[in-house]
Amino acid sequence: MGYSLNPDQTAELLNRLAEDYRIYAPKRFPKQGRYSDTDIIRYDRIQTPDEIVWDQKSDYPAKEVISPIQQALFYFTEDEYRESKKAKKPVLLLARPCDITAQLVQEKIYAENGGFKDLYYDRVHNKVKFAVMDCGGGDDTCFCVSMGSNKPENYSLAFKFDENGLKAEVSDDCFADYFDGMPEDDFTPEFVEENELKVTIPDLSDRDVRLALKSHPMWKEFDKRCISCGSCTVACSTCTCFTTRDICYGDNPEVGERRRVTASCQVAGFDQMAGQREIRSTAGDRMRYKILHKFHDHKARFGDRHMCVGCGRCTHMCPEFISISATVNKMADAVDEIKASLADGGNHVE
Amino acid sequence: MNHDIDVKKMRINCFRQSKVPGEFMLQMRAPGGMVDAKYLSSIEHISKTWGDGNFHFGTRQTFDIPGIKYENIDAVNEYIENYITEVDEELCDVDMDKVAGEPQEWDVKSGYPTIGARNITACVGNYHCICGNMNTYELARKIEPIIFPSHYHIKINISGCPNDCNKAHMCDFGIIGTAKMEYHPERCIACGACVRNCEHGATRVLSLNEDTGRVEKDPCCCVGCGECVRACPAGAWTRSEKKLYKIIIGGRTGRQTPRAGKMFLNWASEDVVLNVLRNWQKFSAWVMDYKPEYLHGGHLIDRAGYKKFKEIILDGVELNPECLVAEDIFWHETEYRSNFNVKPLSMHHTAGPQGE
Ligand code: SF4
Ligand code: SF4
Ligand code: SF4
Ligand code: SF4
Ligand code: SF4
Numbered sequence: 228m229g230y231s232l233n234p235d236q237t238a239e240l241l242n243r244l245a246e247d248y249r250i251y252a253p254k255r256f257p258k259q260g261r262y263s264d265t266d267i268i269r270y271d272r273i274q275t276p277d278e279i280v281w282d283q284k285s286d287y288p289a290k291e292v293i294s295p296i297q298q299a300l301f302y303f304t305e306d307e308y309r310e311s312k313k314a315k316k317p318v319l320l321l322a323r324p325c326d327i328t329a330q331l332v333q334e335k336i337y338a339e340n341g342g343f344k345d346l347y348y349d350r351v352h353n354k355v356k357f358a359v360m361d362c363g364g365g366d367d368t369c370f371c372v373s374m375g376s377n378k379p380e381n382y383s384l385a386f387k388f389d390e391n392g393l394k395a396e397v398s399d400d401c402f403a404d405y406f407d408g409m410p411e412d413d414f415t416p417e418f419v420e421e422n423e424l425k426v427t428i429p430d431l432s433d434r435d436v437r438l439a440l441k442s443h444p445m446w447k448e449f450d451k452r453c454i455s456c457g458s459c460t461v462a463c464s465t466c467t468c469f470t471t472r473d474i475c476y477g478d479n480p481e482v483g484e485r486r487r488v489t490a491s492c493q494v495a496g497f498d499q500m501a502g503q504r505e506i507r508s509t510a511g512d513r514m515r516y517k518i519l520h521k522f523h524d525h526k527a528r529f530g531d532r533h534m535c536v537g538c539g540r541c542t543h544m545c546p547e548f549i550s551i552s553a554t555v556n557k558m559a560d561a562v563d564e565i566k567a568s569l570a571d572g573g574n575h576v577e
Numbered sequence: 578m579n580h581d582i583d584v585k586k587m588r589i590n591c592f593r594q595s596k597v598p599g600e601f602m603l604q605m606r607a608p609g610g611m612v613d614a615k616y617l618s619s620i621e622h623i624s625k626t627w628g629d630g631n632f633h634f635g636t637r638q639t640f641d642i643p644g645i646k647y648e649n650i651d652a653v654n655e656y657i658e659n660y661i662t663e664v665d666e667e668l669c670d671v672d673m674d675k676v677a678g679e680p681q682e683w684d685v686k687s688g689y690p691t692i693g694a695r696n697i698t699a700c701v702g703n704y705h706c707i708c709g710n711m712n713t714y715e716l717a718r719k720i721e722p723i724i725f726p727s728h729y730h731i732k733i734n735i736s737g738c739p740n741d742c743n744k745a746h747m748c749d750f751g752i753i754g755t756a757k758m759e760y761h762p763e764r765c766i767a768c769g770a771c772v773r774n775c776e777h778g779a780t781r782v783l784s785l786n787e788d789t790g791r792v793e794k795d796p797c798c799c800v801g802c803g804e805c806v807r808a809c810p811a812g813a814w815t816r817s818e819k820k821l822y823k824i825i826i827g828g829r830t831g832r833q834t835p836r837a838g839k840m841f842l843n844w845a846s847e848d849v850v851l852n853v854l855r856n857w858q859k860f861s862a863w864v865m866d867y868k869p870e871y872l873h874g875g876h877l878i879d880r881a882g883y884k885k886f887k888e889i890i891l892d893g894v895e896l897n898p899e900c901l902v903a904e905d906i907f908w909h910e911t912e913y914r915s916n917f918n919v920k921p922l923s924m925h926h927t928a929g930p931q932g933e
Contacts, residue, residue, distance in 0.1 A: 259815040263703040263710045263756070263803065267812055287812065296764050296811055456770055458810035472767070472790040488790060489766045491810065546807070 228403065230395045231412035237276045237393040243405045244319055245274065248356070251292045252321035253285035254278050260286075261546065270320075279321060281360055281388035284369070288464040288540055289326035290333055292318065293351050296461070296489045300347055300471070305481045311347075317354040321386060323362045324418055325369070325538040328376035329464035330357075332525070332534050336467040347487065356399065358384035364419045368539025370552055371419065373426040376536035378418045385416035426552045428533065429562035431523045439565045440519075445557055446511035452547050453510040457491030459541035459551070460517070465534050468492060492517055518554055582647055589728070591689040592650055595643065602633075602643040603653060605660060606689070606725075608669055609699040609717025609735065610638035619660055627653050637732070638698040654688030661689065669721035677727040677858055677869075693869060694724035695732045702737030702754065709737030710803055711754030711820045716847070723854050728869040729861040733854075739779070739800040739823070746837045749874025750857070751825035752850060755801030756816035757899065762791050764813035771805035771814055778804045801844070821899065822850050826886075827875035827908065834917060836875070836910040839903065841887075846897035853890055860889040864928045879908075880928035 232240060244250055254271040255278075258264055268280050269287040299311040330352075337348035359382040362369075371377040383399030394414040397403055431437050460466040470490040475483035490497060493513050498506045507513045525534035535551070542550045584594045592601035603623065620640050624632050629644025645653055662685070665671040673683040676691060683690055697720055700706065702713030713735045724731055734748040738755070745751020767790045772783040779802050782795040792813075801821065806814040821844045828838025842849065861869070864877045878886045883906045896902070912918075 256815075258818050259812065261807055261809075261812075262707050263816055264712070267815075269812070296766060296813075297762075456808065456810050457766070457768055461766065461810045474789050486790065489811070491766065491768065494768050494770075544810075 228397050228406070229412045229414035230397070230406050230409045231392070231414060232395065232409055233392040234276065236409055237388075240393070240395075240405060240409065241274070241276055247317065248319040249314070249316050250274075250319045250321070251289075252278070252360075253280040253283075253289075255280050270322075276388075276393070279388065281386075282363065284323065284362070284366055284538075284540070284543070286540070286544060287462055288329065288538065289320060289322040290329060290464055292320055293330070293355060294333065294337070294348055294467070294469075298347065298487050300485045300487055302484045303482065311484075313350045314354070317356065318351070319356050319358060319384075321358045321360050323360055323365075323538070324379050325362075325365075325371045325374075325376045325536045326464055327357050327359055327379035327382055328371075329536045329538065330381065331532070332465040332536070333467060335529055335531075356384075356402075357382040358386050359416065361385075361387035361416060362419065365422060366539070366543075367423055368542040368550070368552075369419075369422050370424045370426045370537035370539065372422050372537070373424075373428075374533060374535055374537035376532075376538075377420070387414065387416065422537075424539075424552055426537065426555050427559050428522050428555060429559040431519075431562065433566075435569060436562060436565050437519075437523075439569070440558070440561060441515065443561045443565065445561045446515045448557075449511040449514040449549070450509050452549055453493070453514055454547055455493050455495050455510050455513065456546065457494040458544045458546060459549070460491040460493050461489060462540040462544040464536055464538045464540060465521070466491075468497075492520075514549075514554070518551075518558060521551075522555055522558070580647065587647075587650070589690075589692050590650075590654070590687070591639075591692050592645065597644075599647045600643070601645045601647065601650065602641055603628075603645055603657075604635055604637075604639040604641050604692075604696070605657065606665065606696045606721075607638055607640060608664070608697045608721040609714030611699070611701075611704070611714035611717075612664055612668075616640075616660060616664075619656075623653060623656060635696070637696045639696045650688075651686075655686045657688060658685045665721065665725070669718045671722040671725055673726065675726070677729060677862075683726075689726075691726040691728050693728040693730045694726070695730070697721060697724075697733045697735065698743055698748075699735040700737050700743040702735070706737055707807065708740055708803070709754065710756050710801070710816065711737055711822075713737045713743075713754065716752065716754075716850075719847075719851060720854055723851060724857065727858060729858050730869070730871055731857055731861070731874055739802040745823075745825045745828075747828040747830060748838070749826065749829070750854070751823075751828060751838055753823040753825065755821050755823055755844070756803060756819070757801060757821060757844070758799065758803065758805055759815050759817055760792060760794070761813050761815065764811045765790070765792060765809075766811050766813070767791070768810065770808040770810065774804040774808035778802070820847055821845060822847070824850065824853065827878050827906070829873045829875040831873065832913070834910040834912055836908055838875070839906045839908065841903050841906070843901040844897075844899040846900065849894060849897055849900055852894040856890045856892055856894065859892070860886060863889060863930070866927075866929065866931050877928075880926050882928070885928070 250273055251270050252273045253268050256267045259267045268285040270289055270292050301308045301310050337345040385396040387394040468490045469487050472486050472488055507516055521535040580599050591604045624642045627645050627649040628642040633641040635641040697717040699713035699717050703709030732748040733750045734743050734745045735752045736743040736745045745753045769785050772785050775783040780798050780800050782798050784793050786793050824842040825838040826841040864881045
């Protein structure tokens with residue numbers, strides 16, 4: 228069922244929803260950007276429709292609502308521990324198509340990987356309903372269509388905001404009542420069919436090609452350009468890596484809490500093991516790892532889709548202007564070169 | 578060559594005497610070093626029509642046009658009416674019919690009425706720069722009507738951040754844009770990038786507490802530059818919305834005792850900066866017994882003594898709660914001649930009203 232709401236009715240709808248849901252949406256934080264007098268847009272709890280930023284992509288991803296940058300897992304005293312409290316009220320999360328598709332990847336890692344369900348993910352995720360927001364085709368860093376993430380399926384509501392209010396479609400009946408008495412409309416959501424930016428992901432099924440790619444000089448470029456800051460992975464809709472930290476209260480090491488903290492494969496020391504050995508010790512190595520993980524390894528392991536959903540947030544947030552789409556295209560060129568050389572008698576490319 | 582020219586009057590008019598007899602260089606104000614690029618064609622016109630065809634970037638960010646013959650000065654002044662009106666009167670809201678706050682009608686065809694308060698210089702600031710904490714030329718445009726036109730001399734340099742590219746430390750009154758940084762521990766991934774950036778590029782006041790996974794700061798010595806904010810991948814450091822400033826006073830170059838300025842105020846609000854500047858004229862007038870002469874602000878502070886300066890310049894200024902004031906200042910000068918200040922009492926300068 229579709230509806231068309233004016234601004235007052237939109238506010239009324241949010242009021243009704245807020246009775247039963249904590250509503251999260253992209254919100255503007257004025258002057259909190261990396262550079263002075265620039266804003267940041269990130270997910271936060273909202274109360275009124277004017278807080279919702281629907282015409283600009285958020286800088287940080289929707290995943291923060293479900294798997295925050297930091298969270299307390301449990302509290303411990305000498306021989307006891309207590310699980311951190313879970314929020315009781317369900318969440319309504321207003322997110323773009325790429326964000327919602329990204330949750331499939333998050334789910335795979337947190338809830339299906341290794342036959343183990345992450346309690347702290349699951350207990351939040353279970354309480355989340357999604358409202359997909361029309362993104363108007365995104366911006367010039369988006370390539371969701373290339374990554375097949377432009378048409379999510381797992382959503383309860385579809386919203387299209389504009390200056391005149393909101394058009395909505397209810398696809399999950401449990402939301403029907405909230406629209407009681409609201410003007411009906413034949414609105415059905417439309418999803419972006421083509422991005423300005425198109426990315427071709429090279430076929431890496433051949434082990435020899437992958438081996439040659441590993442030592443290809445293209446990665447060296449990033450030793451010079453990438454500062455290993457991790458902005459790309461914190462902003463990434465699909466990155467899930469975290470570490471845990473035990474934090475002791477005061478000077479008593481027996482009492483404290485265990486926290487889960489986001490980690491980044493792009494930051495030096497990420498893969499440091501006992502004995503201080505690092506597997507990927509250069510920015511180029513780390514970049515190669517990230518790109519292959521997003522555009523080959525994840526799919527090779529889990530089968531269904533590439534990890535990257537093409538939201539473009541990594542490109543948008545990189546302070547050194549490293550574009551993920553340009554990097555994948557460079558990799559595609561390198562793979563063509565490698566394949567030609569292998570066909571040519573196996574002379575490895577230097 | 579036989580000339581009869583009042584070069585001092587020319588100077589007040591912003592025409593500086595050339596080594597070539599009878600020639601002058603015009604210096605056009607550009608507050609904060611920023612004007613619409615359309616004025617470049619006016620500069621070109623002046624230079625090609627009345628100057629020698631060249632143009633020099635004034636060290637105080639004025640448009641300098643050398644080689645203007647004395648007999649053409651009236652024509653040039655008439656031509657720059659438009660520029661002065663648009664830039665000073667309209668853009669900066671300067672009251673051109675006052676000098677040092679006293680009514681004195683401006684003859685629109687006579688060029689600049691005073692040279693005393695020099696052009697306010699600024700780095701490009703956060704209009705462009707990724708390090709900047711504030712918009713430097715907008716601040717310059719707010720200061721211009723406070724100090725100009727006036728025969729009292731003041732050189733103001735504005736830098737958008739403590740990197741101080743525009744040398745706020747080397748002028749009478751330097752202004753440096755800062756902000757208080759706010760830490761959001763719930764967003765911190767404990768990567769240490771801010772700690773490293775502060776160490777490499779600023780004051781080494783941050784450290785990562787491995788027991789808590791949080792960044793700790795020695796707040797006394799943070800310069801408010803924002804390098805931590807720039808480094809953070811997670812938005813765990815942000816600048817406070819309120820713009821704050823350091824004021825550095827008494828810096829100077831020169832033939833006698835050049836020195837870098839010292840911090841007078843830290844974490845001052847914009848209102849405080851503007852109100853302090855509103856007292857500058859009063860301070861200068863008092864020191865020089867109400868007779869403006871060409872003296873660097875630093876020398877005025879020396880003559881009055883810092884404590885007297887502080888008393889007059891803060892008179893009636895309500896400080897914002899964060900604002901810190903130097904109790905005393907200990908200058909470090911280059912004395913080209915040792916014991917430069919030790920001389921017969923009769924040679925000592927005076928400060929304040931001297932009576933009849
Ligand atoms: S890798 Fe980049 S484009 Fe892909 S999901 Fe992550 S942030 Fe989005
Ligand atoms: S790619 Fe960019 S954002 Fe990612 S670690 Fe390198 S410099 Fe930082
Ligand atoms: S002083 Fe700061 S804001 Fe100004 S140009 Fe230098 S680095 Fe940029
Ligand atoms: S603002 Fe302070 S803490 Fe941050 S980098 Fe500068 S001096 Fe260090
Ligand atoms: S840079 Fe940001 S995330 Fe990293 S330690 Fe500093 S505050 Fe935390």
